[in-house]
Amino acid sequence: MAAPDFQVVESGGITYTCGCPCEPTASPAADGAPGHEHCCCGKVHFVGEGAATAMTAYLADRKAKRKREPDYTTGATRVPTPGGTVEVAWAFPIEA
Numbered sequence: 629m630a631a632p633d634f635q636v637v638e639s640g641g642i643t644y645t646c647g648c649p650c651e652p653t654a655s656p657a658a659d660g661a662p663g664h665e666h667c668c669c670g671k672v673h674f675v676g677e678g679a680a681t682a683m684t685a686y687l688a689d690r691k692a693k694r695k696r697e698p699d700y701t702t703g704a705t706r707v708p709t710p711g712g713t714v715e716v717a718w719a720f721p722i723e724a
Contacts, residue, residue: 631705634673634716642675642707642716656714670698670721679717680704687719698722 632644641653646667654665656676664674664686674683683702691697700719707716 631703631716632673632718634705634707636707636709640709642673642714644673644718646671662715662717671718672700673716673718675707675714675716677715679715683717683719 634642634644637643637653639653639655641655643651643653646652646669648667648669650667650669652665652667652671652673654663654673654675657663660676662674662676662679662682664672664683666672672683672686674680674686676682687700698721701722702717702719704715704717706713
């Protein structure tokens with residue numbers, strides 16, 4: 629799967645065109661940990677160094693705690709920002 633078209637927004641967060649009414653935007657946390665956004669349609673993305681690792685742990689935790697958690701297509705990339713690049717990881721539910 630190709631990476632979604634991630635873009636930096638005015639707030640400094642990273643977003644993409646989701647296809648639902650949401651504007652999912654995530655930024656690294658103040659302590660430098662990856663931040664995330666879980667959209668209303670089930671798509672999730674993490675932003676910050678260690679994003680892929682944090683997302684994998686997040687999805688594993690959800691799967692362990694929820695009865696009906698979907699399977700996901702996942703990926704990671706680096707997105708250019710004014711200060712360099714940032715790691716972005718995403719997981720989109722696999723539609724049956």
